[in-house]
Amino acid sequence: DIVMTQTPLSSPVTLGQPASISCRSSHSLVQSDGNTYLSWLQQSPGQPPRLLIYKISNRFSGVPDRFSGSGAGTDFTLKISRVEAEDVGVYYCMQATQFPYSFGQGTKLEIK
Amino acid sequence: QVQLVESGGGVVQPGRSLRLSCAASGFTFSTFALHWVRQAPGKGLEWVAFISYDGNDQYYADSVKGRFTISRDNSKNTLFLQMNSLRHDDTAIFYCARDYLGHFDSWGQGTLVTVSS
Numbered sequence: 001d002i003v004m005t006q007t008p009l010s011s012p013v014t015l016g017q018p019a020s021i022s023c024r025s026s027h028s029l030v031q032s033d034g035n036t037y038l039s040w041l042q043q044s045p046g047q048p049p050r051l052l053i054y055k056i057s058n059r060f061s062g063v064p065d066r067f068s069g070s071g072a073g074t075d076f077t078l079k080i081s082r083v084e085a086e087d088v089g090v091y092y093c094m095q096a097t098q099f100p101y102s103f104g105q106g107t108k109l110e111i112k
Numbered sequence: 113q114v115q116l117v118e119s120g121g122g123v124v125q126p127g128r129s130l131r132l133s134c135a136a137s138g139f140t141f142s143t144f145a146l147h148w149v150r151q152a153p154g155k156g157l158e159w160v161a162f163i164s165y166d167g168n169d170q171y172y173a174d175s176v177k178g179r180f181t182i183s184r185d186n187s188k189n190t191l192f193l194q195m196n197s198l199r200h201d202d203t204a205i206f207y208c209a210r211d212y213l214g215h216f217d218s219w220g221q222g223t224l225v226t227v228s229s
Contacts (some may be wrong), residue, residue, distance in 0.1 A: 039215045049149075054215035092156065104156075
């Protein structure tokens with residue numbers, strides 16, 4: 001099974017400053033079709049998760065361009081260029097390359 | 113717009129069964145794979161089960177294999193999760209999610225399952 005490990009688990013950030021979350025998988029997420037099924041999701045307090053980024057770096061519809069994803073193979077990063085108050089919540093990486101699918105532990109983004 | 117609405121959660125005793133439903137609207141249900149994902153109180157997300165668009169393929173997390181069954185009725189645009197032999201550690205919010213080319217692009221609001229004696 002593929003284990004997803006996120007760092008840090010908590011990230012206090014000043015409004016307007018950048019934030020970065022790392023995600024490492026225990027196995028390469030490159031599938032036989034050549035795609036890498038690594039997504040990032042945001043869960044605001046009391047809400048269901050919301051898709052932000054899919055296949056490493058593709059922003060989902062309606063996601064602000066201050067969110068970006070990068071990486072390859074087993075190492076991936078979510079960056080927020082300038083944190084806004086509405087970005088508070090928990091961020092998860094998720095792999096859908098191989099069953100059983102799996103999530104990272106989550107990174108709690110909070111404002112300093 | 114895409115809408116997924118879960119129902120069927122509640123309080124159930126250990127060892128008993130419960131059936132969750134997820135009613136879908138706003139898209140062609142029969143052309144999308146679907147998943148169940150759960151979240152224990154104060155914890156992270158855990159993938160639970162997958163079903164293909166036609167219902168022919170299913171996959172499960174080891175933690176629920178042999179106890180939970182995912183199914184769907186494409187004529188009624190509804191996804192199900194039959195949960196048997198429930199345990200205390202099954203207590204969670206259960207979400208259904210739509211799978212679009214390998215990413216979960218739509219989620220329901222979730223339904224809470226509490227396993228308690």
